[in-house]
Amino acid sequence: MSLRTVPPDTLPTTTCEVEKVQGTGKNPCPILYPCSLPRSMITICDFQALIRTMYYKKDVERGAEATFLWLMEEIGELASALRSGTHEELGAEFADVFAWLTTIANVKGIDLTDEITKKYGKGCPGCGKYACNCPDDVKM
Numbered sequence: 001m002s003l004r005t006v007p008p009d010t011l012p013t014t015t016c017e018v019e020k021v022q023g024t025g026k027n028p029c030p031i032l033y034p035c036s037l038p039r040s041m042i043t044i045c046d047f048q049a050l051i052r053t054m055y056y057k058k059d060v061e062r063g064a065e066a067t068f069l070w071l072m073e074e075i076g077e078l079a080s081a082l083r084s085g086t087h088e089e090l091g092a093e094f095a096d097v098f099a100w101l102t103t104i105a106n107v108k109g110i111d112l113t114d115e116i117t118k119k120y121g122k123g124c125p126g127c128g129k130y131a132c133n134c135p136d137d138v139k140m
């Protein structure tokens with residue numbers, strides 16, 4: 001089992017490498033602990049700009065609706081990888097799904113960092129807590 005898949009409440013409490021670099025000494029991302037940064041300090045904003053730089057012209061020509069079909073195909077591949085893929089295959093499918101989702105955001109002029117921050121930056125949109133305590137049957 002990778003440390004990345006260990007339940008957060010059982011994670012070691014040593015300082016996150018990201019925070020060592022940034023100097024606060026706190027671990028802001030226990031689910032991702034231990035980050036192996038500085039392998040890459042790419043942010044969602046960086047990634048959206050990267051996808052835009054690489055593909056924007058083609059993406060706009062294809063349009064959001066056709067691109068959505070590509071996203072659905074990738075989600076199907078993610079489903080297959082969840083069922084029977086290797087850890088490596090699963091990781092690659094997550095990357096593909098995120099890339100196609102980002103592509104659609106670019107085509108529609110959605111800033112993912114802004115939207116994610118607005119919706120999740122202050123905790124769960126349902127209960128407002130950083131550790132959600134919404135009833136199990138409520139989907140945010």
Ligand SMILES: [Zn+2]
Pocket residue numbers: 124125126127128129131132133134
């Ligand atoms: Zn909640």
